[in-house]
Amino acid sequence: MAINLLILAGTIEATRLAKEISDAGVNAILSYAGRVERVKPQPLPKRVGGFGGVAGLCDYIEGSAITHVIDATHPFAIQMSRNAVDSCAHLKVPLLALSRPPWTVQRGDSWIRVDSISAAVDWLQIPARRVMLAVGRMHIYEFSLQPQHRYLLRLVDPPTSDIPLSNFESIISRGPFTIENDIALLQSHKIELLVSKNSGGTGARSKIDAARYLGLPVIMINRPELNRERQEVEDISEALQWLFHGAQNLGV
Numbered sequence: 001m002a003i004n005l006l007i008l009a010g011t012i013e014a015t016r017l018a019k020e021i022s023d024a025g026v027n028a029i030l031s032y033a034g035r036v037e038r039v040k041p042q043p044l045p046k047r048v049g050g051f052g053g054v055a056g057l058c059d060y061i062e063g064s065a066i067t068h069v070i071d072a073t074h075p076f077a078i079q080m081s082r083n084a085v086d087s088c089a090h091l092k093v094p095l096l097a098l099s100r101p102p103w104t105v106q107r108g109d110s111w112i113r114v115d116s117i118s119a120a121v122d123w124l125q126i127p128a129r130r131v132m133l134a135v136g137r138m139h140i141y142e143f144s145l146q147p148q149h150r151y152l153l154r155l156v157d158p159p160t161s162d163i164p165l166s167n168f169e170s171i172i173s174r175g176p177f178t179i180e181n182d183i184a185l186l187q188s189h190k191i192e193l194l195v196s197k198n199s200g201g202t203g204a205r206s207k208i209d210a211a212r213y214l215g216l217p218v219i220m221i222n223r224p225e226l227n228r229e230r231q232e233v234e235d236i237s238e239a240l241q242w243l244f245h246g247a248q249n250l251g252v
Contacts, residue, residue: 014072085228100200176203182210
């Protein structure tokens with residue numbers, strides 16, 4: 001039985017994995033949730049959009065004869081990860097998570113840890129400050145509850161509708177970014193506070209390093225709990241070992 005891999009994508013790690021899979025000549029497809037309009041060119045076929053819950057994902061896996069699934073989604077795409085665990089368990093399809101380790105506090109960091117976007121919004125019930133929001137465009141509207149602040153947004157795509165903030169500036173840019181550029185960005189906009197998800201990885205870390213360098217506080221939003229059992233690795237080489245070891249057992 002030949003490998004036919006489904007990669008649940010949306011991260012730099014998924015892009016790097018796609019190149020390795022393509023170079024190895026493995027049949028695979030990348031699946032994106034559709035939150036970013038300008039998806040980077042990839043060496044593998046791709047699909048964009050949701051599956052329709054566990055039932056829809058099961059239908060897709062069966063209909064496309066998927067033999068393996070690697071979940072390389074964003075750590076905050078928690079519902080997709082739960083659906084992947086439940087679907088693959090139901091169909092007995094091998095599943096692996098290519099996960100990023102979360103960022104940890106380093107000397108010089110000033111983190112305010114919160115457990116949700118809403119908790120971050122609540123914390124912002126303070127006098128007006130210049131705030132950089134690094135939470136993704138889906139959650140911007142929630143910060144309209146704290147209109148006293150001047151917000152800086154960095155978005156991958158231009159917004160398709162009005163941003164519901166009364167006082168903001170947006171920058172359209174795609175990472176990865178450098179610490180030097182992010183120091184300059186924070187300084188030029190006179191940012192006093194950063195709000196960030198604990199995404200982990202290296203592609204989005206520069207803003208955290210820049211905040212540390214400048215002595216800025218960071219409202220750090222903890223990752224949601226998966227509440228599922230799954231096999232995880234943190235390195236692409238380990239993901240490839242898992243894939244090909246399983247393939248050998250299948251007689252490829």
